[in-house]
Amino acid sequence: MRVYSGIDLGGTNVKVGLIDDNFRLLCKSSIETMPExxxxxxxxRVAEEHNRLASENGLQLDDICIAGMGLPGPANLSEGILINPPNLPGFENCxxxxxxxxxxxxxxVIENDANAxxxxxxxxxxxxxxxxxxFVTLGTGVGGGIxxxxxxxxxxxxxxxxVGHIIIYPDGRLCGCGQRGCAEAYASASNTAERAKEFVQAGVTSSLSAYDQxxxxxxxxxxQKGDRLALSIVDETAKVLALLAINLQNAANPERVIFAGGMIQAGDFLLDKIKFYFDKYCWPSRKGETDLAFSTLGTESGMIGAAAVARRHFLA
Amino acid sequence: MRVYSGIDLGGTNVKVGLIDDNFRLLCKSSIETMPExxxxxxxxRVAEEHNRLASENGLQLDDICIAGMGLPGPANLSEGILINPPNLPGFENCxxxxxxxxxxxxxxVIENDANAxxxxxxxxxxxxxxxxxxFVTLGTGVGGGIxxxxxxxxxxxxxxxxVGHIIIYPDGRLCGCGQRGCAEAYASASNTAERAKEFVQAGVTSSLSAYDQxxxxxxxxxxQKGDRLALSIVDETAKVLALLAINLQNAANPERVIFAGGMIQAGDFLLDKIKFYFDKYCWPSRKGETDLAFSTLGTESGMIGAAAVARRHFLA
Structure with a gap:
């Protein structure tokens, strides 16, 4: 059996997993990053944990064909260098x-975490x-891959x-990146919450005003309980994600746009709204050509993807 | 010497050219399409013209490695079938x-003409x-390739x-494709003219009102003479093309965005404005990463590209 290691390097935790040629996750573990x-x-410590995990599961280091590591950008992937990752202080040009x-x-082999x-x-x-x-991942930011x-x-x-920095509304909301009107400025989990907060603070009546946070x-x-403000916020998030999917359709013609990240916990309530706006705004003759779906891989996808990227490299 | 044929199939004319391995155009010709x-x-007739051109230039059919043909979409390229080209009536599912x-x-080998x-x-x-x-081509429509x-x-x-159907302004101008707010609905040559016409017809004072067409x-x-309406129309075209370039940068990270088509005759007057808006609207940390340029290949690019696509196929 050929085995491939996948490492998902985050600012808080490092996930370690081993997969086989069928992308089956054989075992997994996690340690604190402690970047300081x-x-x-x-x-x-990551190598130690990796070796402990392998040996605990009856694998020798020789059984491991290659390892892949997904990491937050910006990085020079071909040279294997992290440039200036905001969540990994001390790792500049590493x-x-x-x-x-x-x-x-x-x-x-290293890869951008969203790409992995x-x-x-x-x-x-x-x-x-x-x-x-x-692929569009909806967390603090909006990342992705094609x-x-x-x-x-x-x-x-x-x-x-x-994909999070594709501009949806020119001259729109200021994004963390410094552009205005990016998809991320509306449809990330943080900005979905932020937009609601702004309306509540401006005095709009909403059941959200009962929340501390x-x-x-x-x-x-x-x-989902029918609060009008919350509904309008969710609608705008869904509309922005639909417009993003349309722009990705016209740029790269995917068969499927897959959403992932914390916010897809909202399930069909969100997915159905994205589909509604996609059908409303998309090129009529291309309607039905691109499918929209929510990921089912969960938080293991970074680790599995890193191992899968390494596997592709190994087999090439 | 290896020679590759390129055919650019349009609704009015068919261009025929032969190139060598250095992409040098050895000879070219053109016939009327007469799709009816x-x-x-x-x-x-295209084959006859091709053979006449080759023989006139001292080439045998055996010298031609392969031929490429660029054609307007929609087409099933891998099957070699034109689907329903608006400018080639009678060629449906051909x-x-x-x-x-x-x-x-x-x-x-066939390829979409803008891709070629x-x-x-x-x-x-x-x-x-x-x-x-x-690549972004600015003609009656806005086409392109990546x-x-x-x-x-x-x-x-x-x-x-x-790329012409990437949405720049949600709920904006109706595009020929049926979407609203596409880049093409503002920045094609036709829509640049059309937007000016709408203002003139609405009574806005402009030197353009002296034009029959x-x-x-x-x-x-x-x-360029300083007419205020005309300047504002050109500005909007440039801004839309800049926003399109930013969206392409975030989707596919090109080193260069190349504009072509009739409208680039406007030269640096247009290019400088696109660059101005690109710098104004783009992700600050990615400023300078992507260069904007106007094509210098002219109307032969379709023919050369079709031959070059065939050459790549032949050498692979």
């Missing part, structure tokens, strides 16, 4: 690939029957698939 | 690749130093790179 201890310490590879004693999750969808998730998918003609897009600065979960809960 | 005579007749191949006695022109830019135009370009990581994007229904050329001419 520095890259050498972090990757030493040659993560080579450090981890020397600790692990195995070849390591996109690739997991392509190999074994909602995209596995298709050569053409777009597979076109079976090829995971990277582009000039390896930042293709920055307005989260996107609160917005969806109250919208 | 039907596909068999059209491709018989197996153009096989008909032309049997007339020519050579393997034929994009590939010409990649191989021997403004994109030849890059693996990552986006090369990412050296790969010409096709997608699920082979309609990736439909307001064309995009007239709009650019009067804008």
């Amino acid at each position: 201890k520095g890259p050498e310490d972090v990757f030493e 040659p993560v690939r080579d450090i981890f590879s020397s600790k692990l004693g195995r070849e390591v 999750a996109c690739w997991a969808e392509y190999e074994c998730g909602k995209g596995e029957q298709s050569e053409d998918i777009a 597979v076109c003609d079976g090829h995971l897009l990277h582009g000039f600065r390896e930042s293709a698939g920055e 307005i989260t996107s979960e609160a917005v969806f809960t109250e919208a | 005579k039907g596909p068999e007749d059209v491709f018989e 197996p153009v690749r096989d008909i032309f191949s049997s007339k020519l006695g050579r393997e034929v 022109a994009c590939w010409a830019e990649y191989e021997c135009g403004k994109g030849e130093q890059s693996e990552d370009i986006a 090369v990412c990581d050296g790969h010409l994007l096709h997608g699920f229904r082979e309609s990736a790179g439909e 307001i064309t995009s050329e007239a709009v650019f001419t009067e804008a």
Whole structure:
């Protein structure tokens, strides 16, 4: 049996998992990142945890073909270098690939974390029957990836698939990136909550005013109970995501646009609204061509995707 | 010397050219399409013209490695079938690749005409130093293509790179495709003229009111003379093209966005305005990453690109 390791490097936790050629997750584990201890310490501990996990599951290091690591951008993927990751202070211009590879004693491939999750969808998730998918993850920000003609897009600065920063409303809300009107400025979990908060603070009557902290979960809960403000906020989120899907359709012609991240917990209540606006706004002759779906891979997708990216590299 | 044929099939004319391995156009010709005579007749005449051109230039049919044909969509490229081209009545569901191949006695590869022109830019135009370009052609409509990581994007229904139908203003101007607010609804040559005409007809004072027919050329001419309406129309066209370029940057991360088509005759007067809005609206940390340029290949790009696409197929 060939085994591939997947590492999902986050600011808080590092997830470690092993998959086989069928993308089956054989075992998994997680350790605290503690980035303040520095890259050498972090990757030493990740390698130790990886080896403990493998051995606990009856695997030798020789059984591991290759390891993949997904990490937050910006990074120089082909050189294996993290550039200036906001959630990993102390990792600026860090040659993560080579450090981890020397600790692990195995070849390591690195990939952007959203791209890795996109690739997991392509190999074994909602995209596995298709050569053409777009992936949109709805968390604090809106990230993503694109597979076109079976090829995971990277582009000039390896930042293709920055779908959250496609501009939906020119001169619209200010986004964290400095642009105005980005999809992320409306439809991330944080900005869905933020937009509701702004209306509540401006005095709009809403059951959301009873909340100490307005989260996107609160917005969806109250919208489902019929609160008018919450409903209008959810509608705008869904409309923006539909317009984003249409723009991705016209740019890269995916067969399916797959949404993931915390906010898809809202389920069909959200998905049906995105589909409604997609049908309303899309090119009539292309209606029905692109399908919209929610991921079912959950929080393991980054780890599985990183291993799957490494597997592709190994088999190529 | 290896020679590749390129055919650019349009509703009015069919262009025929031969290129070598350096993408040098060895000779070219053009005949009237006369689509009303039907596909068999059209491709018989194209093959005859092709053979006459080759022989006139001292080439035998055996010298031609392969032929490429660019055609207006929608088409099933992998099957070689035109579906329902608006400008080629009588060619519905026509197996153009096989008909032309049997007339020519050579393997034929077909490609969407805007994709072919994009590939010409990649191989021997403004994109030849890059693996990552986006191409936007400004004519009656706004078409285009995307090369990412050296790969010409096709997608699920082979309609990736439909950049003119990326939505810039949700709920904006009605586009010919049926969507609202598409880039094409503002920034095509026709819609640049049309927007000016609407203001003139509404009584806005402008030197354009002296024109019998307001064309995009007239709009650019009067804008350069300082006419306020014409200037505001050109500004809006430039802003829409800049926003389109930003959205392409975030989707596919091109190193360069290349504009082509009749409207680029306006030269730096237009290009500088697009660059101004690009810098104004783009992600600050990605400023300067993507370059904007006007094509220099002219009307031969479709023919050269079709031959270049066939060459890639032949060498693969």
